[in-house]
Amino acid sequence: xxxxxxxxxxxxxxxxxxxxxxxxxxxxxxxxxxxxxxxxxxxxxxxxxxxxxxxxxxxxxxxxxxxxxxxxxxxxxxxxxxxxxxxxxxxxxxxxxxxxxxxxxxxxxxxxxxxxx
Numbered sequence: 001x002x003x004x005x006x007x008x009x010x011x012x013x014x015x016x017x018x019x020x021x022x023x024x025x026x027x028x029x030x031x032x033x034x035x036x037x038x039x040x041x042x043x044x045x046x047x048x049x050x051x052x053x054x055x056x057x058x059x060x061x062x063x064x065x066x067x068x069x070x071x072x073x074x075x076x077x078x079x080x081x082x083x084x085x086x087x088x089x090x091x092x093x094x095x096x097x098x099x100x101x102x103x104x105x106x107x108x109x110x111x112x113x114x115x116x117x
Contacts, residue, residue: 001117003028005106006038006046007095014095017106021097024116028097037089040082046096047082049103054081057093057105064090 003021005028007014021028031038038046047054055072058081059065068088076084085091095106099115106112 001099004031004098005095006031006033008034011094013107013109017095017109017112020109020112033089033092037086040086043082043085046098046103049098049101054078054085058091059093062090064088
């Protein structure tokens, strides 16, 4: 089973999610999205697997969101939201775990158990 996790290693939920995956014998491909931001196209694919629109995956309380004057009610297309997140990866909710055609947000970390066989 191929599993990918988008994480920030300083985030406690990300670390807990990694621990939970390890306890279940899963060694995911790790994407430290602050160091290697996913492209807008990649984000679009991830959000489709999550079944959520991009604006639901933005951390609006982050300083960069405030600086950019972002609101969930902003009139943007999904592609525009994805491009915005790609250019400002600190906006991305985390951790996101992807397996095949499904994905979950590890908040709480136990959500990842839904992806495991």
